[in-house]
Amino acid sequence: MNKIITFLFVILVLNVSLINCQYGTPTFKIDNSPTLQLVKQYNQSQIYSLSSSGYEKPIIIANLTGTHYEMGFAAGYLMAQEAYENYNVMVGAVLPKTWEKDAFEKFLDWQWNDYLSKQITQNYLDEIQGYSDGAIASGFTQLGKTIERGVVISSFPGDPTENIEYLLRNELLGGFSDYLIRIDRLDVLSKIKEIISNQEEEDTTRSSKGLQCSHFSTWGDKTFNGDMFNGRNLDWLNGSGISNNKLITFYNPVGQYSHAAIGFAGLIGAIVGISSKGIFVAESDNDSVKVTFDGFAWSMRLRYIMENAANIEEAVSLWESTNNTMGMCHSLASATEASTAEHPAFALETMKGYTAFFSDNDPNEHYIYTDPKTGEQTQMGYPLDNAVYRTNHGYDETIRQNEWEPAIPNGDSWTRYMLFYNTFSYYTASNTTISELQAINITSILGNKHSIQDIYSSPAPFYDCTNAWMGYNIISSTFHFASNKMFVAFEEGFGQQRICAACGTYVEVDLTPFFGPF
Ligand SMILES: *[C@@H]1O[C@H](CO)[C@@H](O)[C@H](O)[C@H]1NC(C)=O
Ligand SMILES: *[C@@H]1O[C@H](CO)[C@@H](O)[C@H](O)[C@H]1NC(C)=O
Ligand SMILES: *[C@@H]1O[C@H](CO)[C@@H](O)[C@H](O)[C@H]1NC(C)=O
Numbered sequence: 001m002n003k004i005i006t007f008l009f010v011i012l013v014l015n016v017s018l019i020n021c022q023y024g025t026p027t028f029k030i031d032n033s034p035t036l037q038l039v040k041q042y043n044q045s046q047i048y049s050l051s052s053s054g055y056e057k058p059i060i061i062a063n064l065t066g067t068h069y070e071m072g073f074a075a076g077y078l079m080a081q082e083a084y085e086n087y088n089v090m091v092g093a094v095l096p097k098t099w100e101k102d103a104f105e106k107f108l109d110w111q112w113n114d115y116l117s118k119q120i121t122q123n124y125l126d127e128i129q130g131y132s133d134g135a136i137a138s139g140f141t142q143l144g145k146t147i148e149r150g151v152v153i154s155s156f157p158g159d160p161t162e163n164i165e166y167l168l169r170n171e172l173l174g175g176f177s178d179y180l181i182r183i184d185r186l187d188v189l190s191k192i193k194e195i196i197s198n199q200e201e202e203d204t205t206r207s208s209k210g211l212q213c214s215h216f217s218t219w220g221d222k223t224f225n226g227d228m229f230n231g232r233n234l235d236w237l238n239g240s241g242i243s244n245n246k247l248i249t250f251y252n253p254v255g256q257y258s259h260a261a262i263g264f265a266g267l268i269g270a271i272v273g274i275s276s277k278g279i280f281v282a283e284s285d286n287d288s289v290k291v292t293f294d295g296f297a298w299s300m301r302l303r304y305i306m307e308n309a310a311n312i313e314e315a316v317s318l319w320e321s322t323n324n325t326m327g328m329c330h331s332l333a334s335a336t337e338a339s340t341a342e343h344p345a346f347a348l349e350t351m352k353g354y355t356a357f358f359s360d361n362d363p364n365e366h367y368i369y370t371d372p373k374t375g376e377q378t379q380m381g382y383p384l385d386n387a388v389y390r391t392n393h394g395y396d397e398t399i400r401q402n403e404w405e406p407a408i409p410n411g412d413s414w415t416r417y418m419l420f421y422n423t424f425s426y427y428t429a430s431n432t433t434i435s436e437l438q439a440i441n442i443t444s445i446l447g448n449k450h451s452i453q454d455i456y457s458s459p460a461p462f463y464d465c466t467n468a469w470m471g472y473n474i475i476s477s478t479f480h481f482a483s484n485k486m487f488v489a490f491e492e493g494f495g496q497q498r499i500c501a502a503c504g505t506y507v508e509v510d511l512t513p514f515f516g517p518f
């Protein structure tokens with residue numbers, strides 16, 4: 001026992017010195033007065049452009065109202081071209097090198113038909129049908145299965161190419177070949193077999209890009225007025241071209257709660273979002289290699305929760321009544337209950353068939369790692385009052401036992417987890433109340449600004465935007481629901497001119513004009 005206490009003490013001292021030498025504010029900007037302009041409309045739905053000094057091309061805002069079919073129809077009618085463009089660049093970014101697009105699309109269709117379409121609720125199937133009908137009604141005939149396929153691609157949030165290659169290889173003699181036989185495409189089957197046999201030796205050493213998403217909620221004595229602030233980073237498909245059509249969608253489904261989803265044209269799920277009830281949702285994965293998606297596609301499930309949950313209790317019970325696909329972390333939080341709910345926010349650690357819920361300052365987060373070789377112990381979890389935060393690893397015992405690549409001290413995911421802890425501790429130690437600027441600062445610090453190797457360099461690149469063009473981060477967003485605001489940054493530009501989202505401009509978006517009456 002004494003040993004552990006001494007050990008914890010040493011860690012605390014170490015942390016303080018880390019804090020002193022590494023702190024700083026990344027060079028992000030905040031645009032508080034972007035220009036909103038109506039571009040076009042269909043029935044009760046509108047497309048706006050949001051122009052900001054930080055972005056060459058305006059961010060698209062879609063404000064969709066109606067039944068799910070009608071919202072989909074309007075989206076297809078108004079944005080099919082952008083969706084199609086984005087789908088093609090996504091395929092370009094994730095298509096394993098030696099695979100042909102046609103074979104790859106058959107793979108996506110198989111995942112959709114045999115797995116992902118099974119547990120998605122009917123309203124989203126209606127919405128997808130509407131999207132397709134709306135595209136055709138507008139004269140755009142190439143859309144095809146773009147939207148379903150986009151749901152499949154976005155269900156691989158980690159390293160899609162790696163996961164897809166793995167799946168193709170492992171499922172070829174199983175479900176995928178059955179599917180190809182069923183749809184009478186034996187030509188694709190033999191082509192893929194040929195590619196695989198030519199490829200056998202190569203490629204086991206392909207280095208993983210790493211997984212670098214993160215999310216947090218904070219409230220109570222840490223924040224201005226006790227308000228809740230939330231943030232989320234998406235580090236995925238950097239430089240792919242999807243940022244050409246940046247999109248914020250406000251869904252106003254008849255009879256359900258309005259909700260905002262931040263993402264890109266062609267992706268109808270929520271990568272991150274907030275509802276008119278103040279329910280915040282987010283995701284970060286732990287990358288699971290063996291996946292077939294017999295669960296609720298996570299990005300659609302997050303919308304399902306936003307449109308149906310009035311409070312944190314309902315959000316949790318909706319989560320529990322639906323199924324996970326693969327291993328991921330999520331946030332569920334309720335901004336309007338910051339001072340009334342015992343636990344207004346949870347971090348969720350999930351895997352197929354199992355979810356562990358963590359509140360703030362959760363004793364289960366005090367996990368001590370023991371090095372299997374040296375026996376050296378490291379405290380991995382640093383839970384705090386009035387804050388929950390996760391990167392890409394779990395603390396729950398069951399989750400840890402099943403993790404494909406368990407987190408280790410100084411590993412990438414843990415390093416970023418500690419940035420949360422250190423930044424919250426810094427604000428507490430300096431008596432700084434977290435308000436919008438500080439919440440954006442926390443969000444920005446966590447966004448990946450540089451390649452994974454450099455995380456171990458000193459000073460770590462998280463506080464420094466010098467190499468912003470190399471960062472993986474493509475969406476970085478902060479929410480202050482009590483004042484109806486969110487601050488949204490996207491990656492911008494290409495090549496060495498590119499700026500990752502966390503180093504770019506956080507555009508203030510007022511939620512008030514968009515949320516409908518519910
Ligand atoms: C951002 O957080 C870092 C600590 O991680 C701190 O050094 C810096 O001063 C903060 N900046 C602002 C604007 O709060
Ligand atoms: C367009 O609006 C009309 C009138 O509100 C409605 O009846 C119709 O279903 C809508 N059509 C679509 C495709 O949204
Ligand atoms: C969750 O999965 C189980 C089987 O594993 C299935 O019986 C159940 O219907 C699924 N739940 C939903 C809501 O789809």
Ligand SMILES: *[C@@H]1O[C@H](CO)[C@@H](O)[C@H](O)[C@H]1NC(C)=O
Nearest residue numbers: 426427428429430431432433
């Ligand atoms: C923070 O506030 C406490 C209590 O008011 C005070 O004792 C402490 O000196 C303050 N710390 C700083 C860094 O201002």
Ligand SMILES: *[C@@H]1O[C@H](CO)[C@@H](O)[C@H](O)[C@H]1NC(C)=O
Nearest residue numbers: 238239240450451470471472
């Ligand atoms: C994505 O980021 C990595 C690491 O910085 C970089 O090597 C790669 O070229 C980037 N990809 C694109 C398409 O920009």
Ligand SMILES: *[C@@H]1O[C@H](CO)[C@@H](O)[C@H](O)[C@H]1NC(C)=O
Nearest residue numbers: 046063065252513514515516
């Ligand atoms: C967005 O849609 C909602 C619900 O139909 C409507 O109340 C609101 O006025 C619309 N906002 C804008 C800016 O068009």
